Amino acid sequence: MKYFFILFILFTSSLNAQNLLKFDKRNVQCEDKWIAYQIDKDSTYTFGFIYVDSQAGLTLNYEGKFKIDNSGRFNRIESETKKEIGFMKVRLQPNRTAIAEIPESKFKELNIEKVPSWLKSYQTDESSVDRLYRWGYMYNGWNEYEKALTFLEKADKLDTKFKGLQTELAFSYNALGKFDKAELSLKKAIAENPKDCYTYKELAYTYTKLVNFEKVTETYDIMTKICSDQNFIQETAYNLAYQYFKTRDKVKFKKWKTETEKWSKSENQYTKNLNEMETKLN
Incomplete structure (x- = not known):
């Protein structure tokens, strides 16, 4: 009975995550979006912001990892080496790997803004x-x-x-x-x-x-x-x-x-x- 209870909790947690994150997008469909990659072996999600650099093309601003608890809350994981969160830019090639848009309702839990302040420097002459x-x-x-x-x-x-x-x-x-x-x-x-x-x-x-x-x-x-x-x-x-x-x-x-x-x-x-x-x- 105990094992069944544990399995039930894990199954419920998995369903929770599936409902919150829908992995139905490709990277080229996510310009100016916060996205998450499929769950890692340690039950964490890698996430970041995808944008287009006029010189480098499709780019991921990697922002770290998070976990989803049983209540459905997104808990950001701090760097193991230092308290502040690290950032890294990754040039992307278009591919068919399924990724998920992070719901706007979860931005506050991850301590992220809908439009990152640094994005302004890449959004010049948008209407030209x-x-x-x-x-x-x-x-x-x-x-x-x-x-x-x-x-x-x-x-x-x-x-x-x-x-x-x-x-x-x-x-x-x-x-x-x-x-x-x-x-x-x-x-x-x-x-x-x-x-x-x-x-x-x-x-x-x-x-x-x-x-x-x-x-x-x-x-x-x-x-x-x-x-x-x-x-x-x-x-x-x-x-x-x-x-x-x-x-x-x-x-x-x-x-x-x-x-x-x-x-x-x-x-x-x-x-x-x-x-x-x-x-x-x-």
Whole structure:
């Protein structure tokens, strides 16, 4: 009976913690949030504040550890070597490790502020086009396209002609399947810079997804005349070949397979894939 009682207490304590901390977030979803990592072997939680440094990127301001008692109270653990709490900045790489947002109701127990005073030095020019663009660019790089748009669309309202903005917007739109919006953004970008090969590559991709292969071909022809980066040209030809592979159009597949191969001096992943496709078609 005694052992059962002990197990019951442990089980109840575990449920308490689960209810208070929901480990359902990734680090790239927690900018300007207090977070906790999964429980350690000694029943402690590591916690800190995640923010974005414009130079270093995603960063954790590590602030220590805490335990949750049976009543659900968060008890901060002081450093073993000295009474004051230590701080440490850790550069983060986006990953899928599940972390939890710390409820605001627990901030007082941990002796933390909702917005740390030191954060102000990192929150400069938050409403400027440049900062909004850079944050959108970062979130696109982390595959957080919806989040990227929250910055990029604000930037668009301030300066629609800001360098690189329309192409970055199109990247988000393409990733989210909003191809009509991507097309509009890319046309704006080309109007400002008619020789930007990356923009044409994105436009060709958009037309591919819109199943407008005639427009893809037109864009490809422009790219062959203006682009110095042959990888973009090859990628565009490959995407068309792949579309014709899916529709089992052997004649057009062969044509675009040949076009793809023109832009590489040796075998690469594109040509390997196309050879496999050709074998399947035959």
